[in-house]
Amino acid sequence: MARTSRHAREVAVVAFAQSDHLRRTDELSEVEMVMPVLHQVLAQTGLKAGEIGFTCSGSSDYLAGRAFSFTMTLDGVGAWPPISESHVEMDGAWALYEAWVKIQTGEADTALVYGYGKSSPGSVRDVLTRQLDPYYLAPLWPDSVALAALQAQALVDAGETDEEALAAIGARSRADAAANPHAQLTGTVPQGDYLVAPLRTGDCPPIGDGAAAVILAAGDTARRLCGRPAWITGIDHRIEAHGLGLRDLTDSPSTRIAAEQAGVFEGPVDTAELHAPFSSQEVVLRKALGLGDGVAVNPSGGALAANPVMAAGLIRIGEAAARIHRGESDRAVAHATSGPCLQQNLVAVLEGDPR
Amino acid sequence: MTAASPPDVLRAPLVVEFPFTRSLGPVQSAFLTGLREGVVLGVRTSDGKVMVPPTEYDPVTAEEIRDLVEVAATGTVTTWAWNPAPRPNQPLATPFAWVLVTLDGADTAILHALDAPGPAAVRTGMRVRVRWAADRIGAITDIACFEPHEGAADAADAGAAPHDGVFADAVTGIVAEARLDYTYSPGRAQTAYINALAERKTVGERCPSCRKVYVPPRGACPTCGVATTDQVEVGPAGTVTTYCIVNIKARNLDIEVPYVYAHIALDGAGLALHGRIGGIPYDQVRMGLRVEPVWTEGGRHPDHYRPTGEPDADYDAYKELI
Numbered sequence: 001m002a003r004t005s006r007h008a009r010e011v012a013v014v015a016f017a018q019s020d021h022l023r024r025t026d027e028l029s030e031v032e033m034v035m036p037v038l039h040q041v042l043a044q045t046g047l048k049a050g051e052i053g054f055t056c057s058g059s060s061d062y063l064a065g066r067a068f069s070f071t072m073t074l075d076g077v078g079a080w081p082p083i084s085e086s087h088v089e090m091d092g093a094w095a096l097y098e099a100w101v102k103i104q105t106g107e108a109d110t111a112l113v114y115g116y117g118k119s120s121p122g123s124v125r126d127v128l129t130r131q132l133d134p135y136y137l138a139p140l141w142p143d144s145v146a147l148a149a150l151q152a153q154a155l156v157d158a159g160e161t162d163e164e165a166l167a168a169i170g171a172r173s174r175a176d177a178a179a180n181p182h183a184q185l186t187g188t189v190p191q192g193d194y195l196v197a198p199l200r201t202g203d204c205p206p207i208g209d210g211a212a213a214v215i216l217a218a219g220d221t222a223r224r225l226c227g228r229p230a231w232i233t234g235i236d237h238r239i240e241a242h243g244l245g246l247r248d249l250t251d252s253p254s255t256r257i258a259a260e261q262a263g264v265f266e267g268p269v270d271t272a273e274l275h276a277p278f279s280s281q282e283v284v285l286r287k288a289l290g291l292g293d294g295v296a297v298n299p300s301g302g303a304l305a306a307n308p309v310m311a312a313g314l315i316r317i318g319e320a321a322a323r324i325h326r327g328e329s330d331r332a333v334a335h336a337t338s339g340p341c342l343q344q345n346l347v348a349v350l351e352g353d354p355r
Numbered sequence: 356m357t358a359a360s361p362p363d364v365l366r367a368p369l370v371v372e373f374p375f376t377r378s379l380g381p382v383q384s385a386f387l388t389g390l391r392e393g394v395v396l397g398v399r400t401s402d403g404k405v406m407v408p409p410t411e412y413d414p415v416t417a418e419e420i421r422d423l424v425e426v427a428a429t430g431t432v433t434t435w436a437w438n439p440a441p442r443p444n445q446p447l448a449t450p451f452a453w454v455l456v457t458l459d460g461a462d463t464a465i466l467h468a469l470d471a472p473g474p475a476a477v478r479t480g481m482r483v484r485v486r487w488a489a490d491r492i493g494a495i496t497d498i499a500c501f502e503p504h505e506g507a508a509d510a511a512d513a514g515a516a517p518h519d520g521v522f523a524d525a526v527t528g529i530v531a532e533a534r535l536d537y538t539y540s541p542g543r544a545q546t547a548y549i550n551a552l553a554e555r556k557t558v559g560e561r562c563p564s565c566r567k568v569y570v571p572p573r574g575a576c577p578t579c580g581v582a583t584t585d586q587v588e589v590g591p592a593g594t595v596t597t598y599c600i601v602n603i604k605a606r607n608l609d610i611e612v613p614y615v616y617a618h619i620a621l622d623g624a625g626l627a628l629h630g631r632i633g634g635i636p637y638d639q640v641r642m643g644l645r646v647e648p649v650w651t652e653g654g655r656h657p658d659h660y661r662p663t664g665e666p667d668a669d670y671d672a673y674k675e676l677i
Contacts, residue, residue: 026364026540027540027542028542029540029541029543029544029574030542031542031574031575032542032544032574032582035575035580035581038580049580062535065369065371065535072573074577075573075574075575075577075580076575077580078576078579078580079577079580080577080578121369121540122536122537123535126443126535127535130533130535134377134529134531135377135379135408135495136408136465136466137466137495138531138533139496139529139531140445140446140467140496141442141443141444141445142445142453142466143442146436146438146453147453149436149453150434150453150454150466152436153434153436153479157434194437196439197437197474198436243406243408243463244455244464245407245408245433245455245463245464245465245466246406246414249434
């Protein structure tokens with residue numbers, strides 16, 4: 001086997017499912033939105049919920065506006081008698097990381113990971129201000145688009161991109177998303193007015209609701225459950241200082257270090273699924289990951305086509321894995337982000353066995 | 356999305372407010388008290404850089420840092436973003452630029468708003484100065500915003516001057532006010548439940564796998580992890596399975612204490628819901644008591660439950676529902 005694992009156990013993504021991502025889902029509670037996705041991902045493997053070794057989810061009470069909202073969605077798993085379960089108040093990609101660690105410890109052979117978010121009940125731009133430093137930032141209510149725009153202007157000033165190039169990123173993403181039946185925004189979308197200059201509507205993600213789920217399995221279990229498992233040969237996440245003024249916003253050292261630790265640079269990748277909710281962030285990530293022109297970046301359309309907050313990062317891992325499952329990729333890098341201006345970044349390398 | 360849409364989706368405003376009271380460390384206290392006094396302080400990091408706004412710990416080494424310095428109220432924009440449509444609570448109500456500003460004497464940038472007539476008046480590298488708020492309390496909003504400033508850094512401001520960070524009546528905490536407004540929709544199952552209640556019916560949903568009837572239904576059977584589908588009218592009468600006596604009067608609740616709050620298994624339900632028991636002295640309520648709902652005019656749910664007068668239920672009849 002060409003792959004070399006740097007970890008105790010071989011762990012693979014063996015199944016991936018996601019909802020259609022929609023601007024509103026008022027007719028569905030969170031559990032009603034999540035449950036069909038859980039059923040789909042389990043059906044891909046033939047596993048029943050009770051046969052899963054560990055379950056981990058990612059979501060945010062601030063999106064739902066309710067404390068402990070994840071306990072309600074756990075109803076959709078079938079968590080009685082009590083299952084081995086955990087939750088992160090983060091994107092589902094970090095739930096996947098916890099599940100991967102759990103399998104590495106030997107305490108589980110399989111894991112169900114899901115992430116979901118309904119941005120429609122509230123104003124997500126304002127909701128996300130509550131994740132900021134409460135002393136110096138949150139009292140100013142700098143919204144998520146404003147902070148991304150500061151980063152975009154820094155990139156323009158540094159000569160790393162311009163508005164035309166940024167528009168092309170959005171256009172390419174939505175054109176590619178035309179082949180993705182789950183995407184929210186596809187095809188030709190007007191670049192629109194400035195939301196916060198230099199970012200226009202087309203540089204920003206659609207706001208919507210959605211869910212995604214992944215099943216992880218170790219070694220021979222993975223081989224049994226999936227024709228071509230997407231082996232996670234490396235995974236790491238790093239965070240930068242939360243003071244925006246301390247950072248070089250045109251670079252992402254946390255992504256680069258996570259990528260080094262995950263082994264991205266030890267061989268070529270053919271696919272990159274990047275969690276870049278803003279067009280300008282793709283510029284930063286391409287540089288940090290050293291992606292050349294031969295790499296298919298966000299063939300799913302990425303977060304510019306569907307950005308269900310708390311699921312969009314997990315979806316990047318799922319989409320990269322699904323391409324390996326389908327034989328469309330042999331070595332892919334998947335990335336998830338959290339916080340303002342790419343503050344925290346997770347990088348995973350996914351590989352398929354030789355065909 | 357498999358669930359069928361009900362004819363009417365319910366919506367209700369949901370307001371979440373959380374005025375957290377946060378204490379300050381010595382560095383943050385000095386910085387925010389300094390703002391109140393019209394002085395901008397930074398802190399020197401382990402490698403000698405001046406960080407504004409300052410933190411308690413070195414962002415690289417995590418060492419405790421306490422070496423305060425005073426920097427100028429003038430500085431240079433390092434990046435900016437024009438905000439044509441200010442949102443609630445943001446520093447200015449008219450269009451403005453978000454800016455990161457490195458103050459003269461500092462090595463790092465501070466985020467704030469810049470009051471400028473339009474995006475054509477803003478550029479990276481432009482000189483700005485603090486516009487102080489009229490009323491200052493020791494908060495980041497004591498800086499009302501930045502405003503354009505003609506003139507290079509004064510020689511006197513080029514370096515940061517040591518400062519002991521001592522002020523009379525130092526600020527030791529902040530109240531971080533926050534309010535988020537949502538429009539809540541309860542989803543298919545709970546919408547059906549609430550709509551039925553409006554007709555004074557209690558309608559649960561049955562799990563197609565284990566047959567348990569959930570009241571109120573939430574759309575999924577937590578044991579089986581499948582959608583509850585069949586609607587089942589339960590009650591109206593039920594059995595008290597357990598209860599407590601409430602002795603503390605809740606704010607905004609016009610009910611005399613003591614009163615009884617109980618778990619009530621409505622006839623046909625697979626689990627108990629909870630409600631207040633009235634129409635009987637509080638010290639006569641007991642497990643097994645048979646009760647029925649009491650509705651008030653215009654109420655969307657039972658106001659409380661009262662005894663039916665039937666004999667008490669056998670323990671065996673409800674022991675699985677406790």
